[in-house]
Every structure is written in structure tokens, then in C-alpha cells.
Amino acid sequence: MGYDTEVLVLGGGSTGCGIARDLAMRGLEVTLVERGNLTHGTTGRMHGLLHSGGRYAVSDRASATECIEENEVLRDIAGHCVELTGGLFVQRPEDPDSYFREKLEGCRECGIPTRALSGREAREIEPYLANDVKRAIEVPDGAVDPFRLCVANALDAQIHGARIETHAEVIDLLREGDDVYGVRVRHDSGPGRRTHGVPGSTEEITAEYVVNATGAWAGQIAAMADLEVAVRPSKGVMTIMNVRQVDTVINRCRPKGDADIIVPHETTAILGTTDEEVTDPDDYPEEEWEVDMMIDTLSELVPILSEARTIRSFWGVRPLYEPPGRATEDPTDITRDFFLLDHDERDGVSGVASIVGGKLTTYRAMAEEIADHVCAELGVDATCATAEEPLPGSENLERLEDGMDEFGLRSPIARRSTKRLGSRSRDVLETDEPNPVICACEGVTRAEVQDAISQSGTDLNAVRIRTRASMGNCQGGFCCGPMANELHPEYDEETVREALDDLFDERWKGQRHALWGEQLSQAMLNYALHATTMNRDRDPANAGPSALETGSESLEYAAFDAGEGQ
Amino acid sequence: MAEMAIEDDVLVIGGGLAGATAALAAANAGTKRVRLVTYKQSTLRHASGLIDVLGYTPAGKGPLTDPFDALEELPHGHPYERVGIDAVRDALSFFDGIVGDAYAGGHTDRNALVPTHGGTVKPTARYPAATAPGLASDDRDALLVGVETLPDFDAPLAAAHLEAAGIPFDCRGVTLRFPGITRDDAKVTRYAHLLDRNESVSTPSGEAGAREALSTAVRDHFEGEPRVGFPAILGDERADDVRGDLADTLGADVFEVPMGPPSLPGIRLEELLYDALEAAGVRVTSGVPVVGYETGDRAGAGRRTERIDHVVVDRHGAEIPHRADQYVLATGGLVGKGIESDREGVAEPIFGCRVPHAEDRYDWFVDDVFGEQPYARFGLEPDRELRPLDADGEPEFANLRAAGAVLGGYDYAAEKSGAGVSIATGYVAGTRSAEVSE
Structure with missing residues (x-):
């Protein structure tokens, strides 16, 4: 079954989400596909510096000037990030x-x-x-929170009618003759929000124009249509x-x-x-x-x-790119500038452009330039509004400070939640239901976790990047379980179990590089809580079908102590 | 040093399960002067309060119906192999004597399967009386009751998980608002104290005692199940009364599902142990770190092993020497900080006893989070009377023994053997110290 859209953006990083927002605000029909979570590639893996431009002031003044201009724009439109x-x-x-x-x-x-x-x-x-x-x-x-920034762009694109598909990997870039007309994607768990346990499916998405904003992966994507991008x-x-x-x-x-x-x-x-x-x-x-x-x-x-x-x-x-012929040896010398590769002009293949290079601070300006190009290609006359319109969460922030009550939360938690949510605080935090803290390290309450789940389904890593839950000292040792519990009863037990395993594994991955001193103690405590106290490492529920296959017997409860007198 | 030394026969360093057991065992063996010094809050508060002996073999076989079958075959160097199977039995009997009716499971060698707050089941050898009616290896139906403001335990989810784990009974879960709890972030001790004191709380039908109000809230969902389980918040000092009252009004057995930190069952066990220490005449000094030690004469002519003459205890800024004939080191593992590390290596910080470990810290872990983690086995390597050994296989000190998680060579989390090893090695270290100090 096919799905047709006006513009298809590949990549859910800051560039892709920025382009999707810009085009959607100009009234175009936009679809964005991303292989993992939003920010999964490079955006979620940077130091979170909002450049003043000082860094490039000696080596690359054009970039420096652009940085200071965009730095000022982001303070206005993305104050809560x-x-x-x-x-x-x-x-x-x-x-x-x-x-x-x-x-x-x-x-x-x-x-x-x-x-x-x-x-x-x-x-x-x-x-x-x-x-x-x-x-x-x-x-x-x-400092800029790249997760919050990227998610806010995607959210605003959705508000303006865009379709955002995460966990949708491009498996083919469709080309006929000298025209690229769409992609085939593989959904991890069907279209829409991710749900563990729902079987995957593939979908063909056609578009009038395809924007390859996959950064470091742009070469791989382009190659699917026999185009070369030397990232x-x-x-x-x-x-x-x-x-x-x-x-x-x-x-x-x-x-x-x-x-x-x-x-x-x-x-x-x-x-x-x-x-x-x-x-x-x-x-x-x-x-x-x-x-x-x-x-x-x-x-x-x-x-x-x-x-x-x-x-x-x-x-x-980093998605560094050099125009042909420069051959810089040391990657630190490669320009941080971005390049719009119009494959029509460059390779004689129409309907597609690739974006490479660039940096988070100037994502909006890049997106604007690319959106201008797409509009020109499609013959659309619409102007960019992304430098003036605040992102969801950043509207009227200064007025918000005054009117903010604490939503029944203790003040440090209310302060941190409202900082994260910005002008969305009231919508998210005002509830008649109990709102206990789910992640104590980062002060994240149930209401905030539920808000994130409503956006991202069972993907707890997507909940994490939206809320910071499990990103503090304990690295999820204490809060992974309660975060997963929040998925129930909307999602069934087996789904919750898989979602928990995914989050716990992801949290462990980064901690491996910090295993000494206090963090090694923390790792042992986390291991003890999950293996000793909960026995998650040898959960009989996980033995189910595979145990049957291997012929091992299911757990024989009657062989164990049933209590004195039982 | 100007300060007068404090003199004892046996000095135990560390106030967790292993240290308390060692001090009690030393006193039980007839030692007159036993002292226990502790610095940090013990890890009992993190622990579920279950007494695991051995749930799985080091190779992962299990859950073991009978831990004693597997104890014989443990690899060389495992703490149980060091002390021997008879000592494990003696130590468990000793523990049973200390805790009395507060714990069950001593009637059989077999493990019980206990539901966990994550909805799995786990094998354990001894369990608090509060948990006894809740065994998953008991086939009576059960209702689990969760609390809206305690996100650690989602009762309907746990019930579904238990069914996926193949439990031999029907299990249902409900979630309630806890009467009398007004703050969404109240600590678990607040719930326990509310029930302990049976405080008056407001309910839709007027003021009522907290226990009655809780029963009433449960009764709306109750379908005559023979047992009803709650998160482990049912009282602290009067936990038996709280459970008894709830059981009477509901007409069902009432049990607790062990929870993560802070753990009421762990706190209750700690209180039991400290009462026993007091009754046994053990002098306890809390909140004081051991900051150094001095050695004395070598133990006899020609012997190369040193003796510890005294340790130095920091009592709120004053360095006080504590001298004893025998010392027990029960300072815990990585979590209790009896074992410490930095980027360069792993060490036992008080006496500098050898902790075997790979040189490269990237060999301290494996990539699978629940794989065979080398770090989980960090600890001292002891001889058969639990004296930590140096690189040449000689005791580091003639009069120092080690007990509990400071010992290495086993992964208590994977094996489910933490409390059992602490009790067995604490018992042996304490008893042996008493014998040689006479």
C-alpha cells in the first residue's frame, strides 16, 4: 500500500525536524521518517553547546557570525531548551x-x-x-538540550499537520530513471507510535520531493539510489x-x-x-x-x-563533508559548514537533495535555506516563520514565570519540571490524579512521564529524552522499573517487560565507560536491585517459549517450599 | 598517641548482616568483650529482607529446589566452599535462633519461591513472617494491592507478570489511593508509621483508624481470595499487629511483597539484629570510620605473618586506638564501600588487603548487563578460616578474618546468595575469632 506526501524528510535529527517544522509551517504536506528515536543519530550525541560563535571566531568567521545570529534567535524561540x-x-x-x-x-x-x-x-x-x-x-x-529542542520541532511540525514516523528505517530510496520519487521504510512495530511486540511492516512512501537529512548516514541513503555523497x-x-x-x-x-x-x-x-x-x-x-x-x-x-x-x-x-577536491587530512580541519547537494544539478537526478555538514546551533538557519530550496523546486511561494514563532513550550515564557503555581509539587521538583516543560507545564502537570515522583535524580513526575508516553508509545528511551528520567546519578537503577510501570495498563505485561529491558540495556551501555569509584558502586547496587531483589536476570516469564523449544521443563512450583503447614 | 586504647577480645568492623552475625557468633562462643564499630548506614536498608542461601548455581542452573544439593559442588574459592556445608547449616540454625518467629522457612531445606515487586519470582531459603503467606510456591489464589502513590509496585502489572511466570494460582491486582496519605511523595516509612500508630484518617464515610480505612478500601475490590498482598509498608515496630488487624477485618491472610530501597523488611531485620547485639552484651559504636591500623610483633618466631596490634577509629575528629586480640572485617562489597576502586585499580581501603582484579578496567565488565560480570565478584580471597590472603597465598594478617560481601569469588546477585554468604561467613569468622582469642 502506498502513501503519498508532498515532501518527505529522511532523518529525525535537528536538521530533519527543523526542515519538517519549517515546511509544515509554510503549509506544505510533510512526512518525516527516522530509523530510531528522534535525535537517535548525532543530535542526541553531542555536548549540548549553544555556540556563541567564539569557537570559530579565528578559523571560520562566516560560521562564527552565523552562530551568534542563531544563538540569539534560539534564545527567543526555544527559551525552554x-x-x-x-x-x-x-x-x-x-x-x-x-x-x-x-x-x-x-x-x-x-x-x-x-x-x-x-x-x-x-x-x-x-x-x-x-x-x-x-x-x-x-x-x-x-547550553541547549538537543533532545528537547528536536522533539519540540517535531511536535510543532505535527501541530502543523506533518506526519512523523520514528522507528521507520529507510530500506530503499526509490528511483525511476533520473527521478527519485520516494522510499520504502520498515516500521519496527507498524506505523504510528512505537509499541513493543507489534509485528513490523514495510511501507512505500512517495513524495514530490525527498530531503536526505540523515547526516553521517547520508552517503548510505544516497547509495540506495546510486548517488554518491562522500560524508x-x-x-x-x-x-x-x-x-x-x-x-x-x-x-x-x-x-x-x-x-x-x-x-x-x-x-x-x-x-x-x-x-x-x-x-x-x-x-x-x-x-x-x-x-x-x-x-x-x-x-x-x-x-x-x-x-x-x-x-x-x-x-x-559528526556528519562532516568536504566538497570534492579539498582532501583535508585532519578531520579537525574539515569545515563545519553545511552543504546542500542538489542531486539534479550535481548528478542529473531530480526530486532529491542531500544535506551534510552543519551544527546544532545553526540548525534553524540550515532548515530555512533548505526549505527555501524545496519551495523553489516545487514552485511554492511561502516565507519562513521559524525565526519568529516560538516552539511549543517556549511561548510567553516571561509571563509564565509569574503565573506559575507549583501544581501540588514540592518546589525543587516543580521548578525542574516547569523548566523542562516551559509553557506546556500547565497542560501537563495540572492533574487531579496523584502525581508521585518517578525519577528522583532528575525530579520527573508521573504526569510528565505520561505526557511523554502519549507522544512516543512504549519506547522508554523516547520517554527518557523527553523528560530526562533515568539520566541522573542512578542511571535508571531505581527508576527504570517505575517508568516501565507507567506503560501499564495501556500496554500489556509482555510489552512492558520488553520496554523495560530495552531501557535498562541502553542505560548500561554508557555506564560501562564510567565503571570505577562511585559509579561502579552504583552499578553493583543497580545490578543487585534488578537481579537480587527482583530476579529480573532469571525471570521465569522470559523462559516461556524458548524453554519449550529447548525441551527444558517449565518451572515446577510444587517442588518448592510452600510454607509451613501448606 | 595520647589517647588510651579501647581494649576488646574481638573487634568487628562493619554493621551489616555479616558483621552483626560475626559479633553475635563471637559472643555466643563465650567471648567476653566483643565490640562492633560501624561507619555508614548498612546496606540492609537496600535489601529485601529475604535470606537467600543459593538460588542458582554459579553456572546459572536453577532455580534450585534445594540449595544444599548444590553447595557440595561449588567451585574452589567460593565462600561456601571455604567454610564448608556444615558451617552453612550451623550458621542458618544460629540465624533462626536469633530471629525466632520473625522469620520462616527453617522447617525445610528447600527453597521457597517469593513474588518480587517486579512481578517475577525468586528462590529464597528464609523469609520474613510477613512474607510467609505470600509464597508463589503456595497454590492459593491471591489479590495484590498496589498504591497509586507508590510507583515501584504496580499490582495489576505484577499479577499479570506472575501469571506469565507460570504461578500455580490465580492472581489479580488492584490499585488504590492509600487512606491518610496526602502527599504524593510521602516516604514509605510514613505509610508504615501511619499503620503502626493506627492514626485517625479521613475516609469517604468519616474518620477511621488507618488500618480499618485500608481494609475498607481493599474490601471494595475483594472477591474472597484466601490471601491479600501489599507492598512491604505494613508497619515497622508493630508490623505483626498491623497484619493481624488487616487479616481479621478482611477475613484473609495478609502478606507483604518485598520492595526496593528503602526497604522496611530490611530495616526490621536490622532492628532485630541490633536488639540481639544489645542482649548479647556486644558494645556497638556507630557512625565511626576505621581510619588506620598498626601492626605488632610477628606471630611467633620465624613466622612471616604480621598481627594487627590495634586499629585507629575516628570518633568525631578524635583518633582513638581500638585494640583487640582478633579482628573481623565485614565492611561490605562495592555497594557498602568495603571494596573501593578508581581508574587504576580495586582495593580494600582499611587494611589494603589484596583484591584480585584485571589490570585494565575495561576487563572489569562484560557487555551483557546480566552477563557474567567480573566486577560482581570483586572481593578478598580468604583461606578456610576466612583470613584474607596475599599474593603468595599467605594470610595478610594472623588475626584478621573477613565476612560477607567484602569477600570475592562469588556473584551474589546472580546466584541469589548474598544473605546466606553473609550469615555463613559472619558466623564462621566470629566463632573462629572467639576460639582463638581464648
Whole structure:
């Protein structure tokens, strides 16, 4: 059975969701398909820096200028996704003075407001900076929650009539002659919200125009229609600390290098990163030395990091791209600019364009440019409104602060929930039903979890990225079970069990890179709670059909102690 | 050192199940001066209160109907193999004597299957009296009652899960609003105290005692099941009365499903043990860390093994030497912080006893979260009288024994053997210390 749409966007990262929102707001009929969750690729695997542009002020002034412009736009339209932390470029004694001067000058030329600080002044702002820090430049860097931002874009696209399909992997890009006319996707559990246990299906979706916004995977998708897109995926590690050692974004002020940024993020601080080219964006080594380098190198700026608790590490893959002929050797030298590859112009194949490169801070501007291109291709005359219209959750935020009551919640929890939900707080949190805390580390209540489930079905990782539940110190040890319980009775027991296993496995994956000290103790406690107390590791319910196949007998309850006198 | 040393015959470090058992065993064996020092809150508060002995073999066979069948075949180095099967039996009898009627299961060698708050069942050897009517290996039908404001236990879901696990009876679950609980984030101890004190609460039909109000709320859903299960919040100090009253008004047996932290059954067990310590004349000092130790003369001419002369206890800033003839280390495993680690290695922090572990921390785990996790087996390697051994296989100290989760070589979570190992090794370490200190 076919489904026809005007524009089909491939990829549910910030770029794809941004394009879907933009086009839907212009009145086009849009469908977006994503292989995993929203943010599953690169968007959910970055350090969450809202660039001021300072980072590129020496090497790439065009990008720097674009960053500061979009930084200001996002504060307006995505206030509930952004924390205005401010940032510092910190110079150590061994870092070159000349670069510090170039950085100041570059910022000035790009319109990035700065203030030069002495080492002492910098330490007054961030007391944990090393004693020998020489000086610093203050810039308007910030932190952005990429999950919340991306989900809000998708939600707004839906509000404007778009169809968003997650867990829908493109298995073929359909081409006839010199025209790309759609895709075939495989739904993990049928179309619509994901439901564990519902059998998969395939669907053909045709469109007048296809936008390949799959980032590091763009080459793989293009190849399905015999098109070549030479993406150069580059991996970077991020290590998450359990508390915020700093409340300001800390950048190392030196030309380039690994492990040169700390971004305070909600309850955590994220250390980043490395830059290493990989061949397959789905399969690359995640290595011990990378984690050690984050801690050891960034301890030069913030010494207490060397003894601090990390809760997990994760890797992301940048969708770097170079136009043919540049052949840069070091991936750190590859431009961070984005490229719209019009395959009609480039390869003589109509109906499709690929987007590669780019960065989260400028996702909206990219989306605007691509939407302009799509409109031109389709002969639609409509203007972009995404720079003015706030995202759902960010409407009238300043008025919201005044009128906010606490929804019957204790104040720290109410504060955190309302920060996450923004202007949606009242809709989500106002309930006559009991609203207990489900995730104590991040202060997430039942109402917020239920709101996320209503958006994303049984995929608890999708609930996690919407709410931050299970992203704190315990990494889900305490709250995975209660989160899964919230799926019942809408979903049956077996579905809940599978959903819980998926979330628990995902939480374990990142913790493996933090298994020492406090977090190893936490891992053992989590293991004990789930294996000792609940016996989830040897759950007889999981033995069902497979035990029958192997011929082993089902559990014989009568052979066990039934109690004295029974 | 200016401070006068405190002198004892046996000094136990650590106040969890293993440490308490060791101190009680030492006192029971006739030692006059037994002292127990503890620093952190014990992990009993995290534990379900069930006394698992062995639910599965290290190779994963099980659930074992009879743990004693499998104890004979445990691999070399397993704590049960170290102390021997007779000691495990003696230790369990000793435990049964301490806890009396508060625990059941001692009438048979067989394991019982207990429903967990996640809806699975698990094999265990001893279970609190509050849990006894709720066994999954008992074939009477059951009603499970959950509470809207306790998201850890979803009773209808748990009932469905138990049925998927093949339980031999019909099980239903309902969810209620708990009478008298006004805050959505009330602690479990608040529920327990409400029932303990039988506080007056408002109900749709006027004021009533908390126990009666709870019964009334359940009765609306009750269909004559012979037993009714609740999350483990049914009272703290007067838990027997609370259950008795609920059972009388409902006309059914009432039981508790063990829960995660903070665990009332764990807290109740801790209270039982501390009452027993007091009755046995064990001196208990809480909230004080051991921060160092000094060795004395070697044990006899030509012997290379050192003796601990005294340990240094930090009592609120004052460093007080504590001297004893024999020492028991029962400081717990990774969770209790008796075993610590950093990026470079794994260590026992008080005495620096050897903890075998791979050099590369990426060899401390396997990728399958429930796979054979090397970290779960971190701990000391002891000889047969539980003295931790050094790299040459010699005791680290002549007069130091170790008990409970500080020992390595077993995965209590996979085997379901945590409490059993703590009791057996605590019993042996305490008894042996008493014997040699005479």
C-alpha cells in the first residue's frame, strides 16, 4: 500500500525536524521518517553547546557570525531548551598569547560580545578553575538540550499537520530513471507510535520531493539510489560528570585540540571531545583512552575533575563533508559548514537533495535555506516563520514565570519540571490524579512521564529524552522499573517487560565507560536491585517459549517450599 | 598517641548482616568483650529482607529446589566452599535462633519461591513472617494491592507478570489511593508509621483508624481470595499487629511483597539484629570510620605473618586506638564501600588487603548487563578460616578474618546468595575469632 506526501524528510535529527517544522509551517504536506528515536543519530550525541560563535571566531568567521545570529534567535524561540550559562575561553600559561588576541579580535569582528578577564576574575566566576589559569574571554555561550529542542520541532511540525514516523528505517530510496520519487521504510512495530511486540511492516512512501537529512548516514541513503555523497563521519567522545563542577561553558583558548570544552548541562557537566574519522557511523571503537583523555586533559583547566564521579560516556559521529577536491587530512580541519547537494544539478537526478555538514546551533538557519530550496523546486511561494514563532513550550515564557503555581509539587521538583516543560507545564502537570515522583535524580513526575508516553508509545528511551528520567546519578537503577510501570495498563505485561529491558540495556551501555569509584558502586547496587531483589536476570516469564523449544521443563512450583503447614 | 586504647577480645568492623552475625557468633562462643564499630548506614536498608542461601548455581542452573544439593559442588574459592556445608547449616540454625518467629522457612531445606515487586519470582531459603503467606510456591489464589502513590509496585502489572511466570494460582491486582496519605511523595516509612500508630484518617464515610480505612478500601475490590498482598509498608515496630488487624477485618491472610530501597523488611531485620547485639552484651559504636591500623610483633618466631596490634577509629575528629586480640572485617562489597576502586585499580581501603582484579578496567565488565560480570565478584580471597590472603597465598594478617560481601569469588546477585554468604561467613569468622582469642 502506498502513501503519498508532498515532501518527505529522511532523518529525525535537528536538521530533519527543523526542515519538517519549517515546511509544515509554510503549509506544505510533510512526512518525516527516522530509523530510531528522534535525535537517535548525532543530535542526541553531542555536548549540548549553544555556540556563541567564539569557537570559530579565528578559523571560520562566516560560521562564527552565523552562530551568534542563531544563538540569539534560539534564545527567543526555544527559551525552554536553552540555559544562558555564558562561556569562558580560558588561557593557561602554556597557551599562546597570540591566539588569545586573535580570538578577541575575531569575536569583535563577528559581533560576538566579549569581555577580557584576568585569571583572578575568571576564578571569581568559576572557583574550580586551576590556580594558574592566566586569563579568559567571556562570551555568550550557552547550553541547549538537543533532545528537547528536536522533539519540540517535531511536535510543532505535527501541530502543523506533518506526519512523523520514528522507528521507520529507510530500506530503499526509490528511483525511476533520473527521478527519485520516494522510499520504502520498515516500521519496527507498524506505523504510528512505537509499541513493543507489534509485528513490523514495510511501507512505500512517495513524495514530490525527498530531503536526505540523515547526516553521517547520508552517503548510505544516497547509495540506495546510486548517488554518491562522500560524508566523512568523525567520532567524538563525551564524558558526563554527575554534578556541575562549572556553571559556565569552559573552553580552552588554544588553536585546536581534543578535550577542550566543559558544558554544564541540567544536573551534569559534559566533557568533550575528540575528533577522529571513522569508516562506519554505526560501528566504531569506543575506547578507554578517549575517556581518560577527557578527564586528564580537562583537569588542567578544572583540577577537581580528576577525582570526580562520571556517570557515563557516549560517542557521537559528526556528519562532516568536504566538497570534492579539498582532501583535508585532519578531520579537525574539515569545515563545519553545511552543504546542500542538489542531486539534479550535481548528478542529473531530480526530486532529491542531500544535506551534510552543519551544527546544532545553526540548525534553524540550515532548515530555512533548505526549505527555501524545496519551495523553489516545487514552485511554492511561502516565507519562513521559524525565526519568529516560538516552539511549543517556549511561548510567553516571561509571563509564565509569574503565573506559575507549583501544581501540588514540592518546589525543587516543580521548578525542574516547569523548566523542562516551559509553557506546556500547565497542560501537563495540572492533574487531579496523584502525581508521585518517578525519577528522583532528575525530579520527573508521573504526569510528565505520561505526557511523554502519549507522544512516543512504549519506547522508554523516547520517554527518557523527553523528560530526562533515568539520566541522573542512578542511571535508571531505581527508576527504570517505575517508568516501565507507567506503560501499564495501556500496554500489556509482555510489552512492558520488553520496554523495560530495552531501557535498562541502553542505560548500561554508557555506564560501562564510567565503571570505577562511585559509579561502579552504583552499578553493583543497580545490578543487585534488578537481579537480587527482583530476579529480573532469571525471570521465569522470559523462559516461556524458548524453554519449550529447548525441551527444558517449565518451572515446577510444587517442588518448592510452600510454607509451613501448606 | 595520647589517647588510651579501647581494649576488646574481638573487634568487628562493619554493621551489616555479616558483621552483626560475626559479633553475635563471637559472643555466643563465650567471648567476653566483643565490640562492633560501624561507619555508614548498612546496606540492609537496600535489601529485601529475604535470606537467600543459593538460588542458582554459579553456572546459572536453577532455580534450585534445594540449595544444599548444590553447595557440595561449588567451585574452589567460593565462600561456601571455604567454610564448608556444615558451617552453612550451623550458621542458618544460629540465624533462626536469633530471629525466632520473625522469620520462616527453617522447617525445610528447600527453597521457597517469593513474588518480587517486579512481578517475577525468586528462590529464597528464609523469609520474613510477613512474607510467609505470600509464597508463589503456595497454590492459593491471591489479590495484590498496589498504591497509586507508590510507583515501584504496580499490582495489576505484577499479577499479570506472575501469571506469565507460570504461578500455580490465580492472581489479580488492584490499585488504590492509600487512606491518610496526602502527599504524593510521602516516604514509605510514613505509610508504615501511619499503620503502626493506627492514626485517625479521613475516609469517604468519616474518620477511621488507618488500618480499618485500608481494609475498607481493599474490601471494595475483594472477591474472597484466601490471601491479600501489599507492598512491604505494613508497619515497622508493630508490623505483626498491623497484619493481624488487616487479616481479621478482611477475613484473609495478609502478606507483604518485598520492595526496593528503602526497604522496611530490611530495616526490621536490622532492628532485630541490633536488639540481639544489645542482649548479647556486644558494645556497638556507630557512625565511626576505621581510619588506620598498626601492626605488632610477628606471630611467633620465624613466622612471616604480621598481627594487627590495634586499629585507629575516628570518633568525631578524635583518633582513638581500638585494640583487640582478633579482628573481623565485614565492611561490605562495592555497594557498602568495603571494596573501593578508581581508574587504576580495586582495593580494600582499611587494611589494603589484596583484591584480585584485571589490570585494565575495561576487563572489569562484560557487555551483557546480566552477563557474567567480573566486577560482581570483586572481593578478598580468604583461606578456610576466612583470613584474607596475599599474593603468595599467605594470610595478610594472623588475626584478621573477613565476612560477607567484602569477600570475592562469588556473584551474589546472580546466584541469589548474598544473605546466606553473609550469615555463613559472619558466623564462621566470629566463632573462629572467639576460639582463638581464648
